[in-house]
Amino acid sequence: MKKTYGGAWAMLAVAALVLSACGPGGATTRPSGPATSPTGTAGTPTGPAATATAGPGATATTGPGATATMGPGGSPSAVTCPDSARDQTIEMWSPLTGPDGDEMSALAQRFSAENEWGITVSHVPTPDYLVALTTAAASPDQLPEATIVRVINVAELAVRNIIKPWTDEALGIVGDPSQLAQLPWERGEYNGERYSVPFDISALVMYYNKDMFAAANVAEPGTEPWTRQEFEDALTALDDSGVQAISVGTLFNSATLFQSFIVQFGGSVVSEDGTTATFNSAEGVEALTYIKNLRDAHGTGASGTGDPEVQPFTAEQAAIVIHGPWHISNLAQNDFVGFAPIPQVGEQFAVWGGSHQLALHSEDPAIQAAAGCWTSWFLQNSLDWAAAGQIPAYTPARENPELATRAPGIAAIAPSAGEGVVVLPQVPGLEGALWPQGFEPAVDRILLGEETDIQAALDTQAAASQQVIDQNAQQFGSGASPAP
Amino acid sequence: MTSEVAAAKSLATVAAVQRRGFNIAPYLFILPHLLFFAAFLAWPFFFGAYTSLFQFDFLRPENRPFVGLDNYTRLFDPAAIQAANFWRSMRATVTFMIVSVPPLVIFAVFLAVLLNNRFGGRNFFRMVFFAPYTLSVTAAAVIWWWLFQNQGLVNQALRALGLGGEQWLSSMPEAWIAITIATVWWTIGFNTVIILAALQEIPASLYEAAAIDGASPARRFWHITLPMLRPVLVLVITITLLASANLFGQPYIMTAGGPTQQTETVIFQIYNEGIRRGQMGSAAAMSIIVAGILLVLTALNFKFFGKSETE
Numbered sequence: 001m002k003k004t005y006g007g008a009w010a011m012l013a014v015a016a017l018v019l020s021a022c023g024p025g026g027a028t029t030r031p032s033g034p035a036t037s038p039t040g041t042a043g044t045p046t047g048p049a050a051t052a053t054a055g056p057g058a059t060a061t062t063g064p065g066a067t068a069t070m071g072p073g074g075s076p077s078a079v080t081c082p083d084s085a086r087d088q089t090i091e092m093w094s095p096l097t098g099p100d101g102d103e104m105s106a107l108a109q110r111f112s113a114e115n116e117w118g119i120t121v122s123h124v125p126t127p128d129y130l131v132a133l134t135t136a137a138a139s140p141d142q143l144p145e146a147t148i149v150r151v152i153n154v155a156e157l158a159v160r161n162i163i164k165p166w167t168d169e170a171l172g173i174v175g176d177p178s179q180l181a182q183l184p185w186e187r188g189e190y191n192g193e194r195y196s197v198p199f200d201i202s203a204l205v206m207y208y209n210k211d212m213f214a215a216a217n218v219a220e221p222g223t224e225p226w227t228r229q230e231f232e233d234a235l236t237a238l239d240d241s242g243v244q245a246i247s248v249g250t251l252f253n254s255a256t257l258f259q260s261f262i263v264q265f266g267g268s269v270v271s272e273d274g275t276t277a278t279f280n281s282a283e284g285v286e287a288l289t290y291i292k293n294l295r296d297a298h299g300t301g302a303s304g305t306g307d308p309e310v311q312p313f314t315a316e317q318a319a320i321v322i323h324g325p326w327h328i329s330n331l332a333q334n335d336f337v338g339f340a341p342i343p344q345v346g347e348q349f350a351v352w353g354g355s356h357q358l359a360l361h362s363e364d365p366a367i368q369a370a371a372g373c374w375t376s377w378f379l380q381n382s383l384d385w386a387a388a389g390q391i392p393a394y395t396p397a398r399e400n401p402e403l404a405t406r407a408p409g410i411a412a413i414a415p416s417a418g419e420g421v422v423v424l425p426q427v428p429g430l431e432g433a434l435w436p437q438g439f440e441p442a443v444d445r446i447l448l449g450e451e452t453d454i455q456a457a458l459d460t461q462a463a464a465s466q467q468v469i470d471q472n473a474q475q476f477g478s479g480a481s482p483a484p
Numbered sequence: 485m486t487s488e489v490a491a492a493k494s495l496a497t498v499a500a501v502q503r504r505g506f507n508i509a510p511y512l513f514i515l516p517h518l519l520f521f522a523a524f525l526a527w528p529f530f531f532g533a534y535t536s537l538f539q540f541d542f543l544r545p546e547n548r549p550f551v552g553l554d555n556y557t558r559l560f561d562p563a564a565i566q567a568a569n570f571w572r573s574m575r576a577t578v579t580f581m582i583v584s585v586p587p588l589v590i591f592a593v594f595l596a597v598l599l600n601n602r603f604g605g606r607n608f609f610r611m612v613f614f615a616p617y618t619l620s621v622t623a624a625a626v627i628w629w630w631l632f633q634n635q636g637l638v639n640q641a642l643r644a645l646g647l648g649g650e651q652w653l654s655s656m657p658e659a660w661i662a663i664t665i666a667t668v669w670w671t672i673g674f675n676t677v678i679i680l681a682a683l684q685e686i687p688a689s690l691y692e693a694a695a696i697d698g699a700s701p702a703r704r705f706w707h708i709t710l711p712m713l714r715p716v717l718v719l720v721i722t723i724t725l726l727a728s729a730n731l732f733g734q735p736y737i738m739t740a741g742g743p744t745q746q747t748e749t750v751i752f753q754i755y756n757e758g759i760r761r762g763q764m765g766s767a768a769a770m771s772i773i774v775a776g777i778l779l780v781l782t783a784l785n786f787k788f789f790g791k792s793e794t795e
Contacts, residue, residue, distance in 0.1 A: 160543040304654030
């Protein structure tokens with residue numbers, strides 16, 4: 001018996017090693033999309049061969065958007081680069097792990113093939129990109145040259161020394177900032193430095209089922225947001241026609257609705273300077289009450305991770321779902337799907353949004369210049385990016401009539417989102433303080449029926465949120481960038 | 485002759501040295517493990533303890549104030565958000581340990597006894613039950629995330645049986661049931677193999693003697709198999725308790741900690757605090773407390789369940 005016991009200890013040692021390597025607590029990655037990019041730098045022509053400009057794709061962008069005044073030449077192939085940018089290689093990470101990531105890789109490849117300076121950009125979609133950047137920054141020479149960041153992460157990445165400011169020279173190559181959507185451009189600044197340049201705007205989309213609308217005699221919405229009356233009449237008519245009018249889920253879905261509606265009702269989730277959680281206001285209660293009623297009156301109550309609320313819509317069981325623009329490319333494959341801005345249920349229009357922006361890890365002037373060239377080219381080819389499901393940050397592309405044919409879903413939401421998009425102030429860690437530590441648990445507890453007192457639920461979470469905001473301010477300095 | 489004497493003398497000297505003083509051989513034998521232990525356990529542990537005394541962001545060495553025991557006291561201050569998060573996640577972890585350890589041990593014993601019988605295809609089934617363990621947590625969790633979707637196969641099967649579907653991953657206690665099922669499916673092969681190995685060491689003569697005395701199979705199981713398995717069961721229970729306390733990947737992928745943070749386990753919380761929020765000091769303090777609790781738990785387990793073999 002004694003012998004077995006000793007053996008057991010030996011096995012424990014082995015088991016501990018095995019478990020530490022692959023036990024239930026082992027390392028994980030999110031199950032979202034492809035982990036690596038197929039793009040490589042191999043086969044990218046450099047030197048004289050690359051000076052043959054205008055591949056087949058380039059001619060597609062010579063509409064008004066492309067001929068605007070970003071580059072002196074006024075056409076996509078006329079981006080001007082300084083000699084210093086010649087033959088630079090840029091590895092660019094991004095959180096774009098879905099179909100939009102493939103599109104970004106294709107654009108990077110096209111730029112690498114087309115540009116006359118031998119600049120190579122290779123795109124690497126990176127799941128959980130913040131954690132990847134953080135760990136890469138901890139060791140020397142692990143960071144790429146550039147990353148497409150979510151605008152909400154800019155302050156945190158800047159304060160933790162992960163991204164570096166753009167130089168004036170590189171910004172000069174990008175062009176005139178007045179050609180870019182104003183709020184996303186402003187949000188790329190932190191502590192007086194320019195840390196990122198917007199590529200696009202993401203905003204919620206109201207996806208609707210054309211067939212169900214027709215069957216219920218509901219007129220399809222246009223690019224103007226529905227009024228509250230139009231929205232509620234449509235829901236009633238759809239309900240009466242025997243289908244589920246709208247699918248409302250939890251987590252991201254309910255949190256983005258809350259963040260949109262609270263602003264529509266005249267409130268905000270946080271003060272202008274990002275230092276005070278304000279989502280337990282009367283407008284917050286009104287917004288959450290509205291979402292709760294939407295879900296209870298019309299939904300079957302999908303909830304959980306992985307956007308389960310989209311599933312009833314895809315399966316043609318629900319007539320409406322309000323969700324992120326990254327579902328456009330999948331849903332657009334169904335003829336029954338229509339796209340519209342989210343309804344305006346309060347006194348002003350507002351919609352949750354974000355923005356993908358190019359941030360740099362390198363201070364090397366040559367790399368910065370090359371990044372400027374790439375950005376300039378990218379903005380002028382924004383219509384291709386719109387087709388992947390994002391609203392161009394580049395205003396001439398956003399206002400280009402070709403948008404309606406190239407990306408109908410984006411064309412439907414671009415006019416309203418250009419003005420009404422809600423992006424949190426640029427404060428380190430603010431999204432974490434407001435979402436997982438803030439209103440998200442309160443919203444979900446109410447929607448799931450675990451709590452019924454909306455004011456109390458929001459109050460509790462606002463107090464928790466405020467603690468995190470204060471701790472962040474203490475940790476990162478209260479240097480909230482001046483919010484516009 | 486003289487050489488034999490010399491040899492005998494030198495042997496005696498060696499023996500004397502060994503008796504009296506230092507012999508490097510045993511240390512050389514443990515050296516490889518000691519190196520790994522020092523590099524991957526001891527050093528991280530002490531560095532973690534050191535980290536827990538600072539407001540520590542590894543990317544901002546210029547801003548790393550010493551805060552003493554603040555990171556610890558905050559975990560015991562009921563008004564602090566860290567305390568609320570930490571103890572809620574602790575409760576979640578204990579819940580999972582309570583629901584997952586019994587099936588992981590009991591089913592493993594059951595499976596091992598079955599697989600210990602002689603029947604055709606025995607090796608095939610041994611492989612089948614062990615196979616899921618070779619998957620990564622991501623693969624296992626994604627499979628079950630997919631199966632437990634609202635429109636997933638589990639609900640489709642239930643509806644076909646007229647049982648209605650559940651919101652498996654977003655309601656309580658269904659989320660724990662789903663995570664437990666995924667974990668049992670994934671890791672039970674490991675426990676089974678250990679117990680199977682122990683079963684094969686039980687002398688057949690004990691069973692033969694019992695059979696001659698007319699003991700039923702159930703009595704033989706209770707009075708021979710289980711007592712003989714006890715030392716290994718202590719080990720298996722300990723390993724399973726520790727593994728369950730380290731739950732992270734399954735809720736991270738299947739529920740994202742939901743519904744409303746109720747499946748956010750303590751490791752999940754440490755990850756959020758340290759990696760997501762960049763509060764490594766606070767996260768290290770949480771880790772140290774968890775490590776202490778697990779050490780005590782392991783000691784108690786061996787004290788109470790490992791005892792009777794000396795009786």
